[in-house]
Amino acid sequence: MKLIVPLQSVVQGRNGFLLGSLIPCALFYFLQLYLKRRRSNSSNSSNNNNNPSSPSSSSPTPVLPRSSSRSNLSSRGSISRVRVSKLASILSKPDDSLYYIGLDRVLQDPYHVFVNPNGIIQLGLSDNKLCLDLIEKWLVKNLEGSVMGNGDMNLSINGIVPYQPFDGLNELKIALADFMHQVMGGSVEFDPSNMVLTSGATPAIEILSFCLADQGNAFLVPTPFYPGFDRDVRWRPGIDLIPVHCRSTDNFNLNITALEQAFSQARKRGVKVRGILISNPSNPVGNILTPDMLFSLLDFAEDKNIHIIADEVFAGSTYGSEEFVSIAEVLDSEYIDKSRVHIIYGLSKDLSIAGFRVGLIYSHNKTVLDAAKKMSRFATISAPTQRLVTSMLSDKRFIQEYIETNRNRIRRVHDEFVDCLTKLGIKCAKSSAGMFCWADMSGLIKPYSEKGELELWEKFMSVAKINITPGSACHCIEPGWFRICFTTISFEEIPLVIERIRKVVETCKSSS
Amino acid sequence: MKLIVPLQSVVQGRNGFLLGSLIPCALFYFLQLYLKRRRSNSSNSSNNNNNPSSPSSSSPTPVLPRSSSRSNLSSRGSISRVRVSKLASILSKPDDSLYYIGLDRVLQDPYHVFVNPNGIIQLGLSDNKLCLDLIEKWLVKNLEGSVMGNGDMNLSINGIVPYQPFDGLNELKIALADFMHQVMGGSVEFDPSNMVLTSGATPAIEILSFCLADQGNAFLVPTPFYPGFDRDVRWRPGIDLIPVHCRSTDNFNLNITALEQAFSQARKRGVKVRGILISNPSNPVGNILTPDMLFSLLDFAEDKNIHIIADEVFAGSTYGSEEFVSIAEVLDSEYIDKSRVHIIYGLSKDLSIAGFRVGLIYSHNKTVLDAAKKMSRFATISAPTQRLVTSMLSDKRFIQEYIETNRNRIRRVHDEFVDCLTKLGIKCAKSSAGMFCWADMSGLIKPYSEKGELELWEKFMSVAKINITPGSACHCIEPGWFRICFTTISFEEIPLVIERIRKVVETCKSSS
Structure with missing residues (x-):
C-alpha cells in the first residue's frame, strides 16, 4: 500500500x-x-446498485477485441476524476430543504394500515386522494375508447403513436379551456390558442421563467411560498427569488407596500426585478386574493413594467366562503396590458391526476407563447395520456359531478381536521382553498426561532411519525407555522393523525 | 386620430x-x-387566434368592480412594453434552420393520398411508420389491462393517478434494460439503477448537458450531426457545439486526428471542452462506429479528461452488414473509467412510439445520476404511459416479432429506395442503420456552395413537394448532401417519391 x-x-x-x-x-x-x-470495489459501493441482480457485478465480462496499438493507452487508467457542471455538483448533494427531506423520509418508511402501521404518514405533499374512486370508475369504463378512439382506427393510431405537436394537441387545449372556465365558476373564458401544454405545472413554471427573465434577474415572491418555486425558478433558469414577507397579523395577506419596499431595495442592490410570482389560491396558506388586490398587483406590475406569474393550480379546490377570481377575469374586465400577465395551471390538484403530468402556460404575450412552444419539446405530454385526458374532460357530466363531490369532500375533511386541531389548541390561518391548513404551532416551539421549529418538525417526524412542512421550507418569516396536507388521508384516518399530533403537543407542554 | x-x-x-x-x-x-x-384589434391579429370561436373576441366583457381609488391608475395604460428574456427573444423569432422550416412547411400543406395528393411529402423527420400496424394490434388487445392492471384495482389506481417517482417507475426501468439488451444483440447488460427516465430523448440530452458542462463550455460534435443537438445543448444549457468535420472521402467516418485538432484549437481560444457528443448509429449518415473507434474515443476522452455522450437511439434500427456495438459493451470489456461515459436512449425510433415520449439517460456516474434524477421533474413521463410501455416491453414474444419485422421492413424500403436513387444518378453514403439515407446531390447544385444547396432544397420543396433535410442544417462541411427519411412512407409510395425527385433531377440537368 x-x-x-x-x-x-x-x-x-x-x-x-x-x-x-x-x-x-x-x-x-x-x-x-x-x-x-x-x-x-469503490465504484460498486458508490454506484447505488440497489438492484440485487445487478448485471455489472454478476455477469461475466464479455471479451471485445481491440487493436494492440492502443493497449498501452488503455492500461494507463484514468488521469483524474472527470468534472461535472456546477449545477450537478449542487443538485447531487443531499437536500437541505426539510420539504424534500421529509418527502424522502416518508419513502423510506411509509405508513400502511396493515403492512406498516407504525410508518410515517404523508401530510407533506399536496396530493389529493379523496376522489380517486371517481377517477377509477371513469377509467374502468372509458379508458380504451378514450385512447384508441371508437371510429377510424387508422386515424387513432396516427394520433397517438407517431410524433404529435410538442406543445399539446388542439383537442386537449380546447378541453382544458372549457375545464378551466367551468372550475373557475363560469365567469371567465380561456382561449385555447393562448396555451402551451407541458408535462405538469412544474415544467410550465420553469419554461415561463426561462421566457421572462435572464440569469441573475429576480422575481418578487410573497412569503410563505410553495417550496417548489425555488427548484423551478432558481435551478436551471438561474433566477433569484426575493421574498416579500407577509405576516400572521394580516392572515398572511399580500400587501402592496411590502412589495414596493422589496422592489426598491432590490433596485438599490442593482438586482433587476422582472416579475412577481404569486400562487392564488395561496400555497401554503390557502387564502385567496381579492379582485381589489389583483387590480393593485396589476397596477404595481404596470408601474414597475414587470411581469405577473399567477400560479392558479388550486383554483378549483375551494371550500371556503371566499370566491376565487382568476387574474384572467380581471384582465377581461377593463383595459390592462395583458402581455405581462401569465397563468400557470394543471390537473394535478383540481382533477387530482398528478401522475398524468398535465400542466399549461396561459399567456397573451405572443413572444412568450412562441418561445414557450419551442421549449415545450423538453416537457411534452405523452399522446395516449393527452387523448385520455381530452376524453375525460369532455365528459361534462362526469366533470360536473367530480368538481362538486371533490369540493364537498375537501370541505368535510378540512372542517373536521381544523376543528380537531383547534381542540388541541392549534389554530390555523383563515383559508378557503387548497389541500392543506397553515397551522400556528408557535406556542409549541422552544426557542422561538427556526431552530425551535426544526426541533418540533423532528419530533413530528420521529415521535408522531407524520411528515408535515415547516414554515422555514416555505420561507415564512415567523417561526412555528406548519403546512399540513389533509387530502392524502381519508376522513376516517383523521383521528389517527390527530392522536399522533396530540402526543407531540403533550410532550411539548409537559416539557415547558 | x-x-x-x-x-x-x-x-x-x-x-x-x-x-x-x-x-x-x-x-x-x-x-x-x-x-x-x-x-x-391589434392583439387579436397578433395573437395567432386560429381558433374560430375565440372567446376573447366573442364573449361579452364581464364587469368586475374595483375600488374607485385605483381607477385613475388603471386608465393610464401600459407605461412601456414589458421585456422578455434574451432567450425568449431569440426563440420567438422564425427558425433559420431549414430543418425546422421544412417541418413547418409540411404542416401547412401535408400530403395525403386522397385529401391533398399535391401536398408536401414528409421525408425530413425520423418517424418510423413502417410498423404502426404491429403496435396498433398490440394496443387493441392489451391497452386496458396494461394501464389498469388485471389484479388489485386499488393498487393500480394508486400506481397511475397520484404522484409517482419523477425519474420513472422501477418496473419500466427494468423492462427498458431488458429491451436494450435484446435490441443490442444480447451482448451487453444494462443496470436499471443506472437509469433516469425522461419524456423522450430530447430532454434526456438537455438534462445530461446541464449535468456535464457549465454555460459557455463546449462539446465536440462530429459532423454532419442531427440538427436537434443545437436545440438540446445550446438553447437552455448554453453549451457551445464545436463541429469536428468528417468527409465524404472517408464515408463521413470519425477520425481521431480531427478530434485532436478541434480540441487543441478550442483550448487555444480559451474554450473549455467538456465532452464529445456522438450519435451512434450516426444520424444523418447511418454508419456505425467500430469497436476499435469506440476504444479510441474512450482513450481520447480519458486523455483529455472529458465526457462522452453517446446517443444510441437508432441502436435497434439496423439493416446493414455492420453490427452495432454499444459503448456500454466496450466499457464492460476491460478497465475503463466508466464515470465519463453516458448513453442516451429512447423508444421513439427502435419501437417507433415517438408520441409516447419515452427516453432515458444511462450513466455510471453517481453525481450525474443524482442531479439528473432531480431534473427529471421537468420531464416526467405520465404514469399511464409508463404502465402501458412496461407491459408492452414485457411481452417478449411481441417484442421479438416487432424487432425482426421492423428490421426487415426498414431493410426492404432502404434497399429499394437507395436502388431507385442510384438509378437516378444519386449515390448514398454507405450505411447500416437508421431511417434515412445520406444522399450526395452535389452534382445537382450550382454554385457548389451552401447557396446552391439551399436553392436545390427549395426546388425539392416547391417543385417536387418533398421535404428533405439539407446538409447545411446538419453542419456538413461539404455542400450538396441531403438526409432523406424513408420510414415515413410505405414501400408502395416509393415510386411516387422517386418520380418527384426525378423531376428535380431532370430540371437540374437540363439547366446545366
Missing part, C-alpha cells in the same frame, strides 16, 4: 503516458491489477 | 398619474374607449 500509492500518483500524473512506457511491464501489470480491484 | 395620438403619449407618460387626474373625465372616457378598441 505504502509503495503503490505514490507510484499510482506518478503513473496517473500528466506524464503518465511517457513514464508508463518506461516503467517495467511487470510492475505495471501488478499495479493495474491492484487498481482495477480497488476501483471496481 | 391626429388629436388622440399625441394625447395618448402624454397620458401614458411618466406623469400619467398626475395628468390623469387633471384631464377632464369626459375626454378620458372616450380616449380609453378608443384605446381599448385599438388594442383589442
Whole structure:
C-alpha cells in the first residue's frame, strides 16, 4: 500500500503516458491489477446498485477485441476524476430543504394500515386522494375508447403513436379551456390558442421563467411560498427569488407596500426585478386574493413594467366562503396590458391526476407563447395520456359531478381536521382553498426561532411519525407555522393523525 | 386620430398619474374607449387566434368592480412594453434552420393520398411508420389491462393517478434494460439503477448537458450531426457545439486526428471542452462506429479528461452488414473509467412510439445520476404511459416479432429506395442503420456552395413537394448532401417519391 500509492500518483500524473512506457511491464501489470480491484470495489459501493441482480457485478465480462496499438493507452487508467457542471455538483448533494427531506423520509418508511402501521404518514405533499374512486370508475369504463378512439382506427393510431405537436394537441387545449372556465365558476373564458401544454405545472413554471427573465434577474415572491418555486425558478433558469414577507397579523395577506419596499431595495442592490410570482389560491396558506388586490398587483406590475406569474393550480379546490377570481377575469374586465400577465395551471390538484403530468402556460404575450412552444419539446405530454385526458374532460357530466363531490369532500375533511386541531389548541390561518391548513404551532416551539421549529418538525417526524412542512421550507418569516396536507388521508384516518399530533403537543407542554 | 395620438403619449407618460387626474373625465372616457378598441384589434391579429370561436373576441366583457381609488391608475395604460428574456427573444423569432422550416412547411400543406395528393411529402423527420400496424394490434388487445392492471384495482389506481417517482417507475426501468439488451444483440447488460427516465430523448440530452458542462463550455460534435443537438445543448444549457468535420472521402467516418485538432484549437481560444457528443448509429449518415473507434474515443476522452455522450437511439434500427456495438459493451470489456461515459436512449425510433415520449439517460456516474434524477421533474413521463410501455416491453414474444419485422421492413424500403436513387444518378453514403439515407446531390447544385444547396432544397420543396433535410442544417462541411427519411412512407409510395425527385433531377440537368 505504502509503495503503490505514490507510484499510482506518478503513473496517473500528466506524464503518465511517457513514464508508463518506461516503467517495467511487470510492475505495471501488478499495479493495474491492484487498481482495477480497488476501483471496481469503490465504484460498486458508490454506484447505488440497489438492484440485487445487478448485471455489472454478476455477469461475466464479455471479451471485445481491440487493436494492440492502443493497449498501452488503455492500461494507463484514468488521469483524474472527470468534472461535472456546477449545477450537478449542487443538485447531487443531499437536500437541505426539510420539504424534500421529509418527502424522502416518508419513502423510506411509509405508513400502511396493515403492512406498516407504525410508518410515517404523508401530510407533506399536496396530493389529493379523496376522489380517486371517481377517477377509477371513469377509467374502468372509458379508458380504451378514450385512447384508441371508437371510429377510424387508422386515424387513432396516427394520433397517438407517431410524433404529435410538442406543445399539446388542439383537442386537449380546447378541453382544458372549457375545464378551466367551468372550475373557475363560469365567469371567465380561456382561449385555447393562448396555451402551451407541458408535462405538469412544474415544467410550465420553469419554461415561463426561462421566457421572462435572464440569469441573475429576480422575481418578487410573497412569503410563505410553495417550496417548489425555488427548484423551478432558481435551478436551471438561474433566477433569484426575493421574498416579500407577509405576516400572521394580516392572515398572511399580500400587501402592496411590502412589495414596493422589496422592489426598491432590490433596485438599490442593482438586482433587476422582472416579475412577481404569486400562487392564488395561496400555497401554503390557502387564502385567496381579492379582485381589489389583483387590480393593485396589476397596477404595481404596470408601474414597475414587470411581469405577473399567477400560479392558479388550486383554483378549483375551494371550500371556503371566499370566491376565487382568476387574474384572467380581471384582465377581461377593463383595459390592462395583458402581455405581462401569465397563468400557470394543471390537473394535478383540481382533477387530482398528478401522475398524468398535465400542466399549461396561459399567456397573451405572443413572444412568450412562441418561445414557450419551442421549449415545450423538453416537457411534452405523452399522446395516449393527452387523448385520455381530452376524453375525460369532455365528459361534462362526469366533470360536473367530480368538481362538486371533490369540493364537498375537501370541505368535510378540512372542517373536521381544523376543528380537531383547534381542540388541541392549534389554530390555523383563515383559508378557503387548497389541500392543506397553515397551522400556528408557535406556542409549541422552544426557542422561538427556526431552530425551535426544526426541533418540533423532528419530533413530528420521529415521535408522531407524520411528515408535515415547516414554515422555514416555505420561507415564512415567523417561526412555528406548519403546512399540513389533509387530502392524502381519508376522513376516517383523521383521528389517527390527530392522536399522533396530540402526543407531540403533550410532550411539548409537559416539557415547558 | 391626429388629436388622440399625441394625447395618448402624454397620458401614458411618466406623469400619467398626475395628468390623469387633471384631464377632464369626459375626454378620458372616450380616449380609453378608443384605446381599448385599438388594442383589442391589434392583439387579436397578433395573437395567432386560429381558433374560430375565440372567446376573447366573442364573449361579452364581464364587469368586475374595483375600488374607485385605483381607477385613475388603471386608465393610464401600459407605461412601456414589458421585456422578455434574451432567450425568449431569440426563440420567438422564425427558425433559420431549414430543418425546422421544412417541418413547418409540411404542416401547412401535408400530403395525403386522397385529401391533398399535391401536398408536401414528409421525408425530413425520423418517424418510423413502417410498423404502426404491429403496435396498433398490440394496443387493441392489451391497452386496458396494461394501464389498469388485471389484479388489485386499488393498487393500480394508486400506481397511475397520484404522484409517482419523477425519474420513472422501477418496473419500466427494468423492462427498458431488458429491451436494450435484446435490441443490442444480447451482448451487453444494462443496470436499471443506472437509469433516469425522461419524456423522450430530447430532454434526456438537455438534462445530461446541464449535468456535464457549465454555460459557455463546449462539446465536440462530429459532423454532419442531427440538427436537434443545437436545440438540446445550446438553447437552455448554453453549451457551445464545436463541429469536428468528417468527409465524404472517408464515408463521413470519425477520425481521431480531427478530434485532436478541434480540441487543441478550442483550448487555444480559451474554450473549455467538456465532452464529445456522438450519435451512434450516426444520424444523418447511418454508419456505425467500430469497436476499435469506440476504444479510441474512450482513450481520447480519458486523455483529455472529458465526457462522452453517446446517443444510441437508432441502436435497434439496423439493416446493414455492420453490427452495432454499444459503448456500454466496450466499457464492460476491460478497465475503463466508466464515470465519463453516458448513453442516451429512447423508444421513439427502435419501437417507433415517438408520441409516447419515452427516453432515458444511462450513466455510471453517481453525481450525474443524482442531479439528473432531480431534473427529471421537468420531464416526467405520465404514469399511464409508463404502465402501458412496461407491459408492452414485457411481452417478449411481441417484442421479438416487432424487432425482426421492423428490421426487415426498414431493410426492404432502404434497399429499394437507395436502388431507385442510384438509378437516378444519386449515390448514398454507405450505411447500416437508421431511417434515412445520406444522399450526395452535389452534382445537382450550382454554385457548389451552401447557396446552391439551399436553392436545390427549395426546388425539392416547391417543385417536387418533398421535404428533405439539407446538409447545411446538419453542419456538413461539404455542400450538396441531403438526409432523406424513408420510414415515413410505405414501400408502395416509393415510386411516387422517386418520380418527384426525378423531376428535380431532370430540371437540374437540363439547366446545366
